[in-house]
Amino acid sequence: MSSMPVEKDTESISYVKCPEDGRPIRGGTTQDKRDMWRVGRDQELNRNFRFLSVLGFTAVLMCTWEAALFGSSYGLTDGGKGGMIYTYMGGLFGFSFVILSMAEMASMAPTSGGQYHWVSEFAQPQSQRFLSYITGWICVLGWHTGIAGCSYTVANMLVGLVAINYPDSYTYEAWHVTLLVIAVAFVAFLFNTFLAQKLPLIEGIILIIHCFGFFGILIPLWVLAPISSASEVFGSIEDRGGWGNNGLSCLVGLVGPLYALIGPDSAVHMSEEIRDSSRVLPLGMVWTLILNGSTGLVMIVTYAFCVGNIDEVLKSQTGFAFIQVFLNATGSVRAATGMTVVIMIMQFCAAISNVATTSRQVYAFARDKGLPFSDILSKVNMTFTVPLNALCVSLVIVFLLSLINIASSIAFNAIMSLGTAALLTSYIISISCVRIKRWKKQPLPPARWSMGKFSPFVDTVSILFLAIVLTFSFFPLTNHVTPDSMNWSIVIFSGVVIFSLTYYFAYAKRVYHGPVTRVRVVE
Numbered sequence: 001m002s003s004m005p006v007e008k009d010t011e012s013i014s015y016v017k018c019p020e021d022g023r024p025i026r027g028g029t030t031q032d033k034r035d036m037w038r039v040g041r042d043q044e045l046n047r048n049f050r051f052l053s054v055l056g057f058t059a060v061l062m063c064t065w066e067a068a069l070f071g072s073s074y075g076l077t078d079g080g081k082g083g084m085i086y087t088y089m090g091g092l093f094g095f096s097f098v099i100l101s102m103a104e105m106a107s108m109a110p111t112s113g114g115q116y117h118w119v120s121e122f123a124q125p126q127s128q129r130f131l132s133y134i135t136g137w138i139c140v141l142g143w144h145t146g147i148a149g150c151s152y153t154v155a156n157m158l159v160g161l162v163a164i165n166y167p168d169s170y171t172y173e174a175w176h177v178t179l180l181v182i183a184v185a186f187v188a189f190l191f192n193t194f195l196a197q198k199l200p201l202i203e204g205i206i207l208i209i210h211c212f213g214f215f216g217i218l219i220p221l222w223v224l225a226p227i228s229s230a231s232e233v234f235g236s237i238e239d240r241g242g243w244g245n246n247g248l249s250c251l252v253g254l255v256g257p258l259y260a261l262i263g264p265d266s267a268v269h270m271s272e273e274i275r276d277s278s279r280v281l282p283l284g285m286v287w288t289l290i291l292n293g294s295t296g297l298v299m300i301v302t303y304a305f306c307v308g309n310i311d312e313v314l315k316s317q318t319g320f321a322f323i324q325v326f327l328n329a330t331g332s333v334r335a336a337t338g339m340t341v342v343i344m345i346m347q348f349c350a351a352i353s354n355v356a357t358t359s360r361q362v363y364a365f366a367r368d369k370g371l372p373f374s375d376i377l378s379k380v381n382m383t384f385t386v387p388l389n390a391l392c393v394s395l396v397i398v399f400l401l402s403l404i405n406i407a408s409s410i411a412f413n414a415i416m417s418l419g420t421a422a423l424l425t426s427y428i429i430s431i432s433c434v435r436i437k438r439w440k441k442q443p444l445p446p447a448r449w450s451m452g453k454f455s456p457f458v459d460t461v462s463i464l465f466l467a468i469v470l471t472f473s474f475f476p477l478t479n480h481v482t483p484d485s486m487n488w489s490i491v492i493f494s495g496v497v498i499f500s501l502t503y504y505f506a507y508a509k510r511v512y513h514g515p516v517t518r519v520r521v522v523e
Helices: 030-038 051-062 064-070 072-077 080-108 115-122 125-165 174-191 196-224 230-234 246-252 255-261 266-273 277-306 310-314 321-330 333-367 388-407 409-416 418-439 452-473 489-511
Strands: none
Touching (some): 030 277, 051 266, 051 277, 051 333, 064 072, 064 277, 072 080, 072 255, 080 115, 080 230, 080 246, 080 266, 080 277, 080 452, 115 125, 115 333, 125 388, 125 418, 125 489, 174 196, 174 388, 196 277, 196 321, 196 333, 230 277, 255 277, 255 452, 277 321
């Protein structure tokens, strides 16, 4: 195998087709074989994902219309009914550019490494190794908090349902939620081991539930809920966060749509298990944008018309504004419970996808020596044909994170909010590397899905949008901050970066060279 040393200028890379060397490709196409040969990796995982299963995987992990509901407290506080709609539309518009940019990069280099691989291959030579290493750690951080976040949301929804079904006989304790988080994460782990080879079928079934569940929530709201006037909904922007400016309030409220739209890179980390990945993967990402973006918009507009008294729903004993809206709309605890259970199921399914994504990210980064105990974490279990060690470590990390909730829900919530900032940072770094490469007219690998002459413009808009939303992802919900309401994610984010840098200079710098060293070149 010919490979490129780290110090060598990436401008010398020539992207070539692989020879027909007869290696097994585990269900992939000839193009998959070429793609794996180009990045210098052997095929270790089974390629059993197709277009619909990829679409289901990404659409369900993002859970856009569901997340628009359980994240609505951000929009209602910072923006009100109308502001919540406008911020979602703005977020959808901006994130469309981001998803398109990432889809093109995924077609260039469909590998489980995702962003850290792209940074390693596309960054300028002098910064390839360092930026790639930081990006890898940030992605590992983001996806682990994603598992914990999904499990935590399911647990809190269940506690909220118990609160309305047994209002006089249930007393909330923090350890209840912690046990539920552990239970949800463990069951998601079982799906990713014993049912791992059935995961594409499961994701396809979940996609059907995702679509039918949308109408199962939408129709009762249309039929039963008291409807506000159009002028009240579209003509009102409220600054309940005390920012002193409606525009600033809406920018802070962008956090809500971010929760609903983030995660398009999830399927990228499954790319080595997708048949005809360089074509199917970007198509799956784009169609996820169309499906989730449109259903999320319809749901958020409907929800805004059905909210009623904002102060009442924000103070709901259930802990979620949308559960109170369901209860007010139907007038029935059972009906509200049934509607909420649909969203709980979808969020649990998102946890399944999160576990799969996280384990592949850890597996890929470990095989490039980016993590402690990399030799162990990069092993693929031959029984389940999954990176079982990476799965187990991810499960243990989520268990440990959930224990923080017993001591301090403030600290736990701060960690949960890290996922958004971490993934946004990885998007900015990877897209910026490609944009600089295009600006300098340096070669990029061919992409079977490409935006052609529009790519530089799309990348530029993506970077500008991401810079704005990353800044506001660190803002607290209101301007009147207490230790309970403070957004501590910037502190923890900085701490993880400092730890990763310490490990890098103490050890990883000697063993981590980045996947660019394996990229095939013409001698």
